[in-house]
Amino acid sequence: RKKVTLGTIRSLYKKGEPITMITAHDFPSAHVADAAGMEIVLVGDSLAMVALGMEDTSEVLVEEMLLHCKSVARATKGAFTVGDLPMGSYEISPEQALETAIRFIKQGRVQGVKLEGGREMAPTIRKITSAGIPVLGHIGLTPQRQNALGGFRVQGKTSSGAMKVLDDALAVQEAGCFAVVVEAVPAEVASVLTKKLSIPTIGIGAGNGCSGQVLVQVDMAGYFPPGRFLPKFVKKYGDVWGESLKAIETYRDEVKTRQYPAPEHTYPMSREEFQTFTE
Ligand code: KIV
Numbered sequence: 001r002k003k004v005t006l007g008t009i010r011s012l013y014k015k016g017e018p019i020t021m022i023t024a025h026d027f028p029s030a031h032v033a034d035a036a037g038m039e040i041v042l043v044g045d046s047l048a049m050v051a052l053g054m055e056d057t058s059e060v061l062v063e064e065m066l067l068h069c070k071s072v073a074r075a076t077k078g079a080f081t082v083g084d085l086p087m088g089s090y091e092i093s094p095e096q097a098l099e100t101a102i103r104f105i106k107q108g109r110v111q112g113v114k115l116e117g118g119r120e121m122a123p124t125i126r127k128i129t130s131a132g133i134p135v136l137g138h139i140g141l142t143p144q145r146q147n148a149l150g151g152f153r154v155q156g157k158t159s160s161g162a163m164k165v166l167d168d169a170l171a172v173q174e175a176g177c178f179a180v181v182v183e184a185v186p187a188e189v190a191s192v193l194t195k196k197l198s199i200p201t202i203g204i205g206a207g208n209g210c211s212g213q214v215l216v217q218v219d220m221a222g223y224f225p226p227g228r229f230l231p232k233f234v235k236k237y238g239d240v241w242g243e244s245l246k247a248i249e250t251y252r253d254e255v256k257t258r259q260y261p262a263p264e265h266t267y268p269m270s271r272e273e274f275q276t277f278t279e
């Protein structure tokens, strides 16, 4: 597979071909995403919940993100790989953000970084991109700010809310983002944004009018136990958890009944050697 670059993403956008993006959190989940031809693989800070069992994304540290970025980057031979700057690692100043972004490139081995926020983040985005590090924006519902937003709720539902999302989109484009994730906004609003912008919009819960789509791999592949809450926008394409459960239960049963290991899973020894051994 040829490595996806910003040039590839630009040409898909120009052709009007939807850009495919998915999260990965470790070597195997990145490997399968890359093999499936995803153009962008995101090491999202959603790994806090889906891989580390934390309550929300505010808990995950830069060091933890870097460990996972490294393992993902070892598998993404084709996909353009982006690391999510975690809460607390970029908001203090553009300098702090650039320092963190440089660590993501040098230690995390990703090709770009993502950060949440709109117009207020423009100087930060400018600082990082001026150092030659591609930045993916993230507007609409920004989960790192869930406490200020009053939870996970749709953004831009009112005309003034929609104006704010549009203003944020234009600001992060102007500041130099190569694309922008638009999360949980009405499809109509995301479509208008997409028409007004000259960079790709990557939608999640933002309808079918965006330049591309992103989903959390663990959610779309069904790699979670029954009963987990899924947002309305997630489509469950598989049942990885169910498949793993079946496999492990079968293994357990075959060990208990001595069906496993069978002769074909066993190393043989010649009769003579065994005889000498036991004499
Ligand atoms: O952390 C994450 O997985 C994300 C995507 C859902 C865009 O930010």
Ligand code: NA
Pocket: 044, 045, 046, 084
């Ligand atoms: Na995220």
